[in-house]
Amino acid sequence: MPKKALEPITESMYYVLLCLHEKNMNGSEIAECVRALTSDRVRLGPGTLYSILSTFEEENIIKKLDAEGRRIPYCMTSKGEELFQKEVQRLRKCITDIEGIKVIS
């Protein structure tokens, strides 16, 4: 079975979705948003960010909006919103499973 581009979502991909979930942003704004959100723990190199945005665009997770000068803002599509919510549910489940293991112990 061929490997799907978005399985699994990496941490970097998740934070890009998180930022775009809040508002439309261009690449620089996304990188700054992720850096601030994670207190510098996650830093997106321009190559990594460009690759992630290209992959998301190919998979119709995000789409480009009209360019503002040299910068192009992106917005999330409905498919992207669905993917984001699915990932959030998965992460919440991971946290609740921690409580579960404590009970078992």
Place this chain on the structure above:
Amino acid sequence: MNREKTKYTPFGVYEYEYMEAWLEDMAREGWMLKSMFTCFATFEETDPRELRFRIVPNAAFKAEDEEISFYEENGWHFADCSRGLNVFYCEDPQAPELFTDTRSFSKRTRNYAIGAALSVLAFGYMLWMVLSSSRDVYSEGILHMIHEMGALYFLSLSVLVVTVVIVGIRSMIKYAQHAKRIAREQKIEGKRNYRRLAAVNKAWALVALACVVGLIIGGAIAAFDFDDTPAVQNKHHPVSLEQVDTEFSSAMDTVLDMEENGQWAESYDYWVEEKHTVLFSEYREVQADYSDSYIDADTDTLQKHNDPEGTPLLSEEHYYWGIYAKARSEKVAERYLEESWQSVIKEDKVDKLGSDEKSLSAEGFDTAEYLRTNDIGYQYLFLRRGKEIEYICYLGPENLEDHAEAIMKDLSD
């Protein structure tokens, strides 16, 4: 104007880390990358600088303007692109690395590799087309290749093929490492060992270059090593059907007279004979094949114009095929004739039904072999005198062996 120098880039397309370390050292020594072209890089003399270089593979070769803008906003500047490798550099030590996620870099590597693989396939196809044009030269075994194309050509070709295979395997291994993110996750200090790798790659490149030069020289030696000038087309064949079977020859002439521009004796010069282009300086072939059905068809033509009650020109199936060739050397002639003899022996009808073989006494001839098959009686005559070869295949009422002496005399004249 600052000084410039061009250097050979001794790194494969997947040896990113080593090339980055090399460029950084060059910048540290006061040589800044200015441009790249295939395996060469031009440097411009500047003040020594502490820079970071990073290579980004791109299946579409040059990075898109959008991507370059991305990098520029983060302090990375585009230097140049060659072989699909885009080189960026950065002076700010605080600027983030281009790829902070090895998975994203591996994806670029994978896409680039797919593009590179398609290019290799296209190159391999072209190479196969070139080699297949002379495939018969190689089809008879190693000795054939050595003697026909020369030892230098064969040796160069062999070493070049081995070199390409080894380098190709090494590249594939490195590609696999990048695809599995192994290379990128290795310690940065590891890429400081580029000097040893550069020396090895330079050695391979010199070997490949020597092989290419050897191929050119060896090929030129083989191509221009001719004893005589090529025969022109339609030159008379030294031994014709008339000497073997006058009735057959006469019938053929009669039939061909009825055909516009008819010609039953076909001769080729060695340029046309694709199989042995470097073996022979002179090569001629004649063929005549008239089975009953063909004769009947042409008898109809004859009857229409002549006697409606006319009888067929020939009472039984006839066949004649003769080859005359002047080889490059006695050794080539001897081997070529031996191979032709063996191919006849191994033919289905000879192998299964058997044949009568005998050597004929022939003064002045190095080889004189006669063979008659046990089925419907194809007869073969193989003659060699020095570098000259004549061999005939005949089917008909005449005994080719009885005509051998006359044939040899005609060939000697």
